[in-house]
Amino acid sequence: xxxxxxxxxxxxxxTTLAASALLAGCGDDGxxxxxxxxxxxxxxxxxxxxxxxxxxDATTDVTTDEGSPDPSDDPFADYVGRDCLIVPPAGSLTPPxxxxxxxxxxxxxxxxxxxxxxxxxxxxxxxxxxxxxxPGELAVEIGEETQGFxxxxxxYSEDGVDDISAGEGDPFIGLQYEGNYFADSLHTGCTTxxxxxxxxxxxxxxxxxxxxxxxxxxxxxxxxxxTVVSAVGHWNITTG
Numbered sequence: 361x362x363x364x365x366x367x368x369x370x371x372x373x374x375t376t377l378a379a380s381a382l383l384a385g386c387g388d389d390g391x392x393x394x395x396x397x398x399x400x401x402x403x404x405x406x407x408x409x410x411x412x413x414x415x416x417d418a419t420t421d422v423t424t425d426e427g428s429p430d431p432s433d434d435p436f437a438d439y440v441g442r443d444c445l446i447v448p449p450a451g452s453l454t455p456p457x458x459x460x461x462x463x464x465x466x467x468x469x470x471x472x473x474x475x476x477x478x479x480x481x482x483x484x485x486x487x488x489x490x491x492x493x494x495p496g497e498l499a500v501e502i503g504e505e506t507q508g509f510x511x512x513x514x515x516y517s518e519d520g521v522d523d524i525s526a527g528e529g530d531p532f533i534g535l536q537y538e539g540n541y542f543a544d545s546l547h548t549g550c551t552t553x554x555x556x557x558x559x560x561x562x563x564x565x566x567x568x569x570x571x572x573x574x575x576x577x578x579x580x581x582x583x584x585x586x587t588v589v590s591a592v593g594h595w596n597i598t599t600g
Contacts, residue, residue, distance in 0.1 A: 451556025469593025541581025
């Protein structure tokens, strides 16, 4: 805090008395003559800069950053390392040149609903179709009436493979949970990372936020007033 300064001005009065000498003259007539006596008073104002510190009760405001995220607020913290959050190993982004069918696979996701509930789900299928590749589009569908995951990852580039080869594409994702179907109908609530697509395998991860419930879907799910606040998951499918 800046110091307060209180100026003081000292006034010095100097008084000078000038007296004229009294001259006495002797005339022939013997009379006395006296000169007038003049008194001159000179007053001078001399400023003096005197600095005085004024004590202050300075205080220091200490603010606490309450906006920092608390790791304990992560709704999926307890699920880290479990099968629902496993990231599949990266493979090769070399899409098949012909139509391909995948007949085994696993998938899983951790989900948080708008009522605050969370869960960690995993499911697998072996011996039946779980995915297909058609030039420019990957489709995955793993699950059943109670829980499931469906994905359509479409490449809209002119040659049909550029986006997929870059691990990108336009995703549509649907989640079946406790018999209810939640879907990213506008293709704006979910993102994917394609880790692998070949004639014999495909894998990737996905995240979703704020997706709503609809009746229908691959497993004829019901609708609910609840929404998916967030979901994180993966898929990993193969063909024999």
